[in-house]
Structures are given as structure tokens and as C-alpha cells.
């Protein structure tokens with residue numbers, strides 16, 4: 113069914129259709145509508161879940177971890193400072209190998225208080241052991257949330273998964289999208305089969321004192337699961353394509369085949385870059401685009417073009433653009449642009465301009481300092 | 484119930500790693516006898532997270548979710564919600580936390596879980612300091628006590644977490660200690676047979692932390708009650724009553740001089756006359772308040 117709705121309402125709807133048994137969440141702009149919408153579903157009796165009105169995001173993540181460890185599917189949603197407050201428990205979920213799923217609405221970090229989008233909040237969680245998806249449309253928010261459950265709960269993976277999308281640009285913007293019937297979602301996403309549980313018949317002690325070697329083994333197995341996730345994400349994305357007509361992989365390539373320069377970016381910026389690519393092509397420039405759907409696992413194998421123009425809406429102070437630096441181990445010519453920090457608008461015109469700048473062998477903070 | 488009639492079941496097995504004379508193991512052993520095997524423990528960082536023994540072994544024979552220091556009550560909220568959805572409400576989620584994880588870093592999650600009416604039991608064993616990290620002050624450390632962060636003695640009195648918890652108007656609040664095991668057992672059992680948020684605080688004298696001989700743990704708990712330094716009470720649905728020995732003091736029996744308890748502990752060795760006055764007047768004030776209410 114085609115619906116027209118905002119990113120936040122779509123995230124809440126996707127969560128509802130995944131039938132989590134426990135939801136724990138705390139409001140923060142620009143995610144707030146997600147928690148409100150879920151409260152509405154629960155109170156109207158449309159969603160059969162225990163909704164825990166926690167007193168903080170730290171408790172939200174903790175409650176999801178504990179509920180997942182007790183054997184049920186869980187959901188939470190947050191943004192920015194809420195995600196940062198969860199940081200300790202994000203590691204806890206990862207190391208516990210619990211497939212908690214959440215959405216994060218990208219928002220800048222204070223001070224000063226800035227509610228507009230950049231990706232520093234989620235990218236600064238990239239080492240916590242979470243699979244990270246980014247959406248560049250409301251359709252992708254929906255599709256990613258459902259697939260995230262199937263991937264995270266895969267018995268070869270058992271890792272938590274986060275779906276991020278830009279605050280306001282997607283969270284508060286209505287777009288048309290296709291929402292499959294609940295019966296089709298149920299057929300796609302089977303009931304949760306936990307990897308381990310707190311079971312009084314078979315008592316286990318989870319997370320007690322551990323010596324270095326078995327701890328390192330745990331880390332190693334996480335890394336293997338992340339690597340394996342590349343394959344599973346691909347497979348689940350193909351299955352989604354067969355069932356719903358929209359195939360997914362680790363990245364979305366657009367007009368890359370004969371391209372001289374390929375943009376690499378993600379989230380809402382990638383939607384803007386797509387327009388820029390079309391315009392550039394109209395002008396006779398051979399431009400292409402890679403939209404990163406996942407950042408963890410990082411889709412190295414899919415980034416195989418020369419002259420990649422990497423646009424980061426994020427910054428690791430003292431290092432540079434995070435995605436650009438993650439890609440640096442690849443042996444291709446690359447250009448780095450830092451743009452749109454703190455929600456500064458980046459239009460397709462700006463992206464076309466970056467294309468020209470890269471051709472002139474220039475890069476940097478757009479438009480502050482490009483050389 | 485007499486101590487010889489306590490259930491024979493043991494959920495705290497041999498091979499745990501607590502210090503000799505540890506109060507936690509005494510308290511937990513009795514508490515688990517009351518709770519039984521249909522219990523899921525949530526344990527934040529504290530001595531109890533260390534003494535379970537080394538992975539992959541465990542000296543505890545009920546399922547345990549170890550969780551971050553400040554997160555125990557939120558963890559129990561998640562377990563409780565999941566159990567409800569799984570129709571397993573015969574299983575009791577129980578937090579087992581130290582005073583640091585309860586009075587200080589975990590008070591937000593605790594208050595939140597109580598206010599939400601979470602169906603769980605929160606047990607705080609109070610050894611009046613952070614022992615896991617090597618004897619630092621906590622919000623439960625009493626005035627004058629030496630710790631490694633209060634070298635000349637703590638300058639503030641402890642807060643009363645029990646009173647803060649009571650302000651949440653939950654079905655059950657109680658205090659207990661290991662020298663009155665029947666009282667402790669009865670309270671945990673009572674809590675187990677109720678629903679909603681239930682809070683029990685167990686006074687737990689720690690030999691290395693308080694600087695007394697490990698053979699004196701139980702005696703130290705008994706003296707704390709006899710001198711009035713620790714008070715045993717119970718509040719069921721708003722009905723507040725002293726229990727056990729504390730009730731006798733309230734009804735007229737003499738409180739032993741607090742000095743009898745203090746002088747056995749190395750952590751109070753340096754106390755001056757002035758300190759003693761402060762401690763005594765604080766104690767009198769507390770008792771007078773209870774007598775009035």
C-alpha cells in the first residue's frame with residue numbers, strides 16, 4: 113500500500129510491524145514523534161508490547177538488552193545526546209551478542225544546542241559492535257528497519273543493529289512509500305529465536321569476570337560475525353528485492369559503470385547527490401554515486417572506483433572526514449569534502465560544485481576552506 | 484521460622500570468590516533460600532559481580548545478568564517486561580546491588596523503576612562503601628569513617644536511601660541484616676509473595692573495608708542493631724513498623740552506646756570527642772524522628 117508519511121512515523125510503523133515484545137524509549141528532538149507514535153499504537157491496542165517509559169536513554173538501552181537476554185524481540189529509538197548517553201550500553205549489547213534493533217535520528221551534538229542533522233552522533237558509535245544502516249528516503253527507513261531485525265537475529269550474526277536517518281530532512285518530511293501488508297512482513301520476518309537466554313531451568317551466569325584470552329575470543333567472534341554480516345545483508349537485501357521489488361546490498365550504486373568521478377556519501381546527502389549526478393550527466397560529465405547503506409560492516413569490497421569524491425557530514429577532529437579516512441586504506445585516488453556539519457544545507461548545486469573542485473584537484477571543508 | 488527450618492536448597496555454591504567473613508555471601512545465601520530457583524538476578528558492578536567466580540564457571544545457581552554499574556534497576560525492568568510478555572510471571576526478577584550502585588550511581592534507574600511500578604525486588608546490600616574498587620566513600624558511608632577517599636574521616640553523614648525509596652509509595656520496603664537471619668528470610672519471602680516494586684536493604688559489615696577481624700562479621704551486624712546504628716523495619720502498603728530487635732529498642736529497651744560498635748572497627752580509630760558528639764546527636768535525632776512517626 114502506498115502511504116505518504118514522515119520518517120519518524122514510518123520508523124514507528126516499521127517497528128510496530130516487526131512485532132517487538134518490549135520497547136523502551138525516551139524522547140529527544142528530532143526523534144520524539146517515534147516514541148509518541150508508539151505510545152499511541154500501544155494505548156489504542158494496535159501493538160501488543162510492553163512499553164517501558166524509562167527515565168533515560170541509558171536505561172532504555174539497558175532495558176532492551178535485558179529483555180532481549182530474557183528472550184524477546186526489542187526496539188528503541190533515540191538521537192544525538194540520547195545515543196551518546198547510551199554509549200556504554202551500546203558496547204554492552206554488542207559484546208552480549210543481543211540483536212537489539214533501534215533507530216537513531218541523526219542530530220548534531222551540543223554545545224550549542226543544535227537540532228539539525230549531522231552524522232557525528234552515530235558515527236562516533238561505530239566501534240560499539242553494532243551493524244549500522246543509513247537511510248536516504250523514508251522508504252529506506254521502513255525497509256531497513258524490517259531487514260535489520262532479520263539480519264541482527266540471524267544465528268550466524270547475533271549483533272545489534274541501528275538504522276540512522278537525518279533529523280528533519282527525513283524525520284519530519286512526508287514522502288510517499290510502499291508499505292507491504294502485515295502478513296507479508298510476518299512471512300519475511302520469522303519469530304525471534306534467541307541465541308542465549310536467562311532461563312531458570314538452565315541457569316547461566318552472563319558477564320561475570322573473564323580472563324584476557326576468552327575475552328579476546330569474544331571480540332574475535334564479533335569481528336567474524338561482522339564480516340559474515342556482509343554476506344547476510346546482501347542475501348536478505350536480495351530476498352527483500354524478490355518479495356517487495358526493491359533489492360538492497362551493502363551500497364547502492366548509481367551510474368557508476370563508465371564514471372570518471374564517483375561520489376561516495378550516505379543518508380540524505382546521497383539523495384541530493386543523485387540529483388547532482390543526473391545534472392552533471394546532462395552536462396556531459398561522467399559522474400556516478402555510491403550511497404553507503406552500511407557503515408558497519410564497512411563495504412570495502414564495493415568501493416572499487418578511481419577518483420572517488422567522499423562527502424562527509426561528520427568530522428573526527430584532528431583526523432578529518434570519518435568515512436574518507438575509513439576508505440583511505442583503499443588504493444584509489446580520492447577527494448575529501450567535509451560539508452553540511454551542524455545541518456548546514458548542502459544542495460545538489462553544492463555537490464556539482466564539489467565535482468568541479470575535485471577535477472581541479474581541490475578538496476577540504478566546503479565551503480569554508482577548499483584547496 | 485527457626486534457622487534450622489530454613490529450606491535446605493543452596494543456590495550459592497562452593498567456589499565463589501568472596502573474602503573470608505564476607506557478609507554478601509551470608510546475605511545472598513539466605514535471600515536465595517527465600518527466593519528459590521525461579522529467580523533471575525541482575526547484578527551491577529560491585530563485589531557481587533566479582534565473587535561469582537571466573538568465566539566460564541559460576542558459583543551461583545540461578546540465572547544472572549551482570550549489567551553496568553548504574554543500570555541494575557533498568558536491567559530488571561527489561562527482564563520483568565519480557566517475563567510478562569512470555570507469560571512467565573512466576574519468575575521473580577531481583578536486583579542484587581551494593582550501596583554504591585544504589586545510593587549513588589544507580590539511584591536514577593532505581594527511582595525510575597520504582598516510580599514505574601516495575602514488578603521486581605531490589606535488594607541493596609549496604610556495606611557502607613565501594614568495596615569492589617578498594618574501599619572508597621559512598622553516599623552510605625557514615626560520618627567519621629575512614630575510606631581511601633576520606634583519609635581523615637568522612638565529613639558528611641550518610642543519606643537515608645530507605646526514606647527516599649519510601650517516598651515512592653511502593654508496596655514493600657524493608658531493612659534487614661545478616662545477624663537476624665530469620666527476620667531477613669521472612670522479609671525476602673514476604674517480598675517474593677507480593678507484586679510490584681519491592682525494596683529490601685541488607686546491612687552488610689565488610690571486614691577488610693571496616694577494618695575488623697573476619698570472624699566478627701555477624702557480631703558486627705548484631706551490634707549495629709543493638710546500638711541503633713542500623714534499624715530494622717518494614718513498610719507494607721504504607722504501614723510502617725519496626726521489627727525484631729529494633730522494635731524492642733523502640734518499645735523501651737536501652738540502646739547500647741554506639742561506642743561499643745565503633746571501637747571494634749579500624750575505620751573509626753581516629754575519632755575525636757567532638758566526632759563522637761556529632762555521631763551521637765545524629766543518631767539521637769534519627770531515633771527521635773522514628774519515635775515521633
Ligand SMILES: Cc1ncc(C[n+]2csc(CCOP(=O)(O)OP(=O)(O)O)c2C)c(N)n1
Nearest residue numbers: 528529530552581582583584612613614615
Ligand atoms: C560507570 C562506572 N564507574 C565506575 C565503575 C567502577 N566501579 C565498579 S564497582 C564500584 C563500586 C561498587 O560499590 P558498591 O556498589 O557499594 O558495591 P561493593 O563493591 O561495595 O560490593 C565502582 C566504583 C564502573 N564499573 N562503572
Ligand code: SF4
Nearest residue numbers: 501502505530614689
Ligand atoms: S571486600 Fe567486603 S563485601 Fe567485598 S567480597 Fe570482601 S568481604 Fe565481601
